[in-house]
Amino acid sequence: MKQIILLLLPFLLSANFAFSTNQTKEVSILGSFDIEESFMYDPVMNQMKNSNVEIYKEEHFFQAMDDAYLFIPTVKNILTKHGIPPELLFIAMAESNFSAKAYSVKKASGLWQFMPQTARLYGLRVDKYVDERMDLIKSTEAASKYLNNLYAQFGKWYLAVIAYNCGSGKLSRAIQSANSDELSVLLDPEKTYIPKESRLYIRRVIALAMIGNDEQFLLKSEYEHLLNRANASSISTVKVPSGESLKRVSKLVGIPIAELKNLNRHLKQDFTPPYLSSYDIYIPYVKLSEFKQKYFEEKKTNNIYKIHIANKGDNLYNISKKYNVSHNVIKDFNALKSNKLTLNQKLIIPLDNKANVEKMSSEFYYMVKKGDTLESISKEHRVSVQDIRVQNKLDGNSIKEGKKLKL
Known part of the structure; x- marks a missing residue:
């Protein structure tokens, strides 16, 4: 015992x-x-x-x-x-x-x-x-x-x-x-x-x-x-230009696209927001050195994109005129089998003209005109009144003529 x-x-x-x-x-x-x-x-x-x-x-x-x-x-x-x-x-x-x-x-x-x-x-x-x-x-x-x-x-x-x-x-x-x-x-x-x-x-x-x-x-x-688990950060933040594609970064740096998308779930599309000059994305820390060696910005502007939501009466022809982009390019880019569009259908518009990009950026702001109200602006731009208040830190409903509102 x-x-x-x-x-x-x-x-x-x-x-x-x-x-x-x-x-x-x-x-x-x-x-x-x-x-x-x-x-x-x-x-x-x-x-x-x-x-x-x-x-x-x-x-x-x-x-x-x-x-x-x-x-x-x-x-x-x-x-x-x-x-x-x-x-x-x-x-x-x-x-x-x-x-x-x-x-x-x-x-x-x-x-x-x-x-x-x-x-x-x-x-x-x-x-x-x-x-x-x-x-x-x-x-x-x-x-x-x-x-x-x-x-x-x-x-x-x-x-x-x-x-x-x-x-x-x-x-x-x-x-x-x-x-x-x-x-x-x-x-x-x-x-x-x-x-x-x-x-x-x-x-x-x-x-x-x-x-x-x-x-x-x-x-x-x-x-x-x-x-x-180490305390050191295992992901790195890198800056890329507006409209940069994750697929392109994946190919250049050799990061599996699934892994890159997993770290950048906040991107709703394959590309970074086109209305900012640059944007942060995340890559594994072990790939940081390779990113610095291999990544380069494309000098041309054809990696800038715009999301267009189809309104009543929209067709590929008038959308192509609006953005000065061939309707065939829009059709091919969105893998459309016909020219028919449905209400609220999302289309990705590849922009290849600097003026178009600048024009598009201004669409995220609105200059208040005489007679405007938050409700009228809300209906026109399909943004809720509450969102406009939050984005512009407004306490009430009063807005002054000439004020620039972020939408």
């Missing part, structure tokens, strides 16, 4: 050490959220964590982490730069499962699931050419500013996380009603100060953070390499 105990002693000691180490780490994670150590024993959170462990043994968790392996270090670095605990990275997992292309029925999109209006308030472009809610870096920068604003308002990170889910107004009313901002009070299932979704949301984010930082859990999986 004594011999058996001696044989088992190293295992028992190592198991105890592993438990102690993991417990210390979990306490540290709770501290990152400004949550007291006693929350470790929250039954709902523990049930969620334990059931998730079982679910994630089926690779759901690991696959999401593995798919995001390339950009997670960059996202964490941005959060750290803004003074945000890196554990809040798991908000993105709770929101989108680390998928930049995630889209909800409520029209939230991207890694951090921004709604269009919130996205624009934090400087993200959402238009016919780009949806920067799907931009890994710009959306994380925006999420960092948003989280910092919430933290400044509420003073605790767990409150910022809850507000991220249910909104600052709803959380403010909940705190006022509860006369407390303590987590245990706000999570009261009978008082329901905050919605059930938010009560589960904060627990889910914490549970994911604990699982994602559980070394023993990762060591037992085939995804042990996730422990070796």
